[in-house]
Amino acid sequence: MRIGAHVDPTDPLAEAAARDADAVQFFLSDPQGWKAPKPREDAELLRGADVDLYIHAPYVVNVATLNNRIRIPSRKLLLGHAAAAAAVGAKGLIVHGGHVNAGDDLAVGFDNWRKTFAYAADSGGFPLPVLIENTAGGDNACARHLDALARLWDALGDYEVGFCLDTCHAHAGGEELLGLVDRVKAITGRIDLVHANNSKGAFNSGQDRHDNLDGGTIDPELVVAVIRAAGAPVIVETPGGVDGQAADIALLRGQLGAGTSAA
Ligand SMILES: [Zn+2]
Numbered sequence: 001m002r003i004g005a006h007v008d009p010t011d012p013l014a015e016a017a018a019r020d021a022d023a024v025q026f027f028l029s030d031p032q033g034w035k036a037p038k039p040r041e042d043a044e045l046l047r048g049a050d051v052d053l054y055i056h057a058p059y060v061v062n063v064a065t066l067n068n069r070i071r072i073p074s075r076k077l078l079l080g081h082a083a084a085a086a087a088v089g090a091k092g093l094i095v096h097g098g099h100v101n102a103g104d105d106l107a108v109g110f111d112n113w114r115k116t117f118a119y120a121a122d123s124g125g126f127p128l129p130v131l132i133e134n135t136a137g138g139d140n141a142c143a144r145h146l147d148a149l150a151r152l153w154d155a156l157g158d159y160e161v162g163f164c165l166d167t168c169h170a171h172a173g174g175e176e177l178l179g180l181v182d183r184v185k186a187i188t189g190r191i192d193l194v195h196a197n198n199s200k201g202a203f204n205s206g207q208d209r210h211d212n213l214d215g216g217t218i219d220p221e222l223v224v225a226v227i228r229a230a231g232a233p234v235i236v237e238t239p240g241g242v243d244g245q246a247a248d249i250a251l252l253r254g255q256l257g258a259g260t261s262a263a
């Protein structure tokens with residue numbers, strides 16, 4: 001099982017080595033900004049690395065919203081990131097499920113997701129797997145609660161869509177971790193990546209506040225059980241820099257017996 005961390009984008013391979021990580025996730029542009037990603041000078045090095053790479057799309061991306069002035073640039077930014085992520089050999093592009101504004105019809109939000117994939121298909125399709133991630137907060141989210149996730153997957157129909165399961169977001173979003181993998185897979189058919197995070201916020205608090213695995217409000221054994229059931233690569237998005245994340249990775253390897261398991 002490949003286990004890694006979300007790291008600073010300046011030198012992701014050095015960050016991986018510092019944490020003894022098999023995988024890294026990073027941003028290709030300011031996560032709070034609308035700038036398209038620039039080509040990376042180390043693209044060839046990254047493509048050849050034996051560390052698995054995942055790219056996280058900026059947080060501002062919301063392809064579901066009915067607000068044209070957010071949705072249209074979001075779609076563009078997502079497509080730009082997909083091309084840039086493929087250029088560095090990433091295994092997936094992670095993007096949050098997004099939401100509609102209060103009073104807006106969530107059904108239109110799901111259809112806006114469908115249109116995003118249709119729009120991408122018109123230009124040959126996404127060049128790498130796009131992994132939609134569950135989110136923690138809001139009353140109008142497309143991927144917080146599993147009933148919404150089921151409607152999203154219905155809307156996406158035959159398009160090739162991946163899923164990233166964040167344990168902090170699920171817990172804070174109000175979904176029990178016990179048995180969650182089976183309930184998710186019954187909807188999506190797949191889990192491509194697990195974001196293994198503990199949660200500073202309480203169950204169903206709606207708070208997106210990550211904690212180290214042995215801190216927070218989730219029993220770490222539940223996070224390990226989710227990872228085992230998912231059988232997918234793992235990224236920790238936890239605080240504490242190199243030391244905090246290296247400890248989280250080591251904790252997971254210890255619990256999972258990762259040294260002996262085949263990929
Ligand atoms: Zn996450």
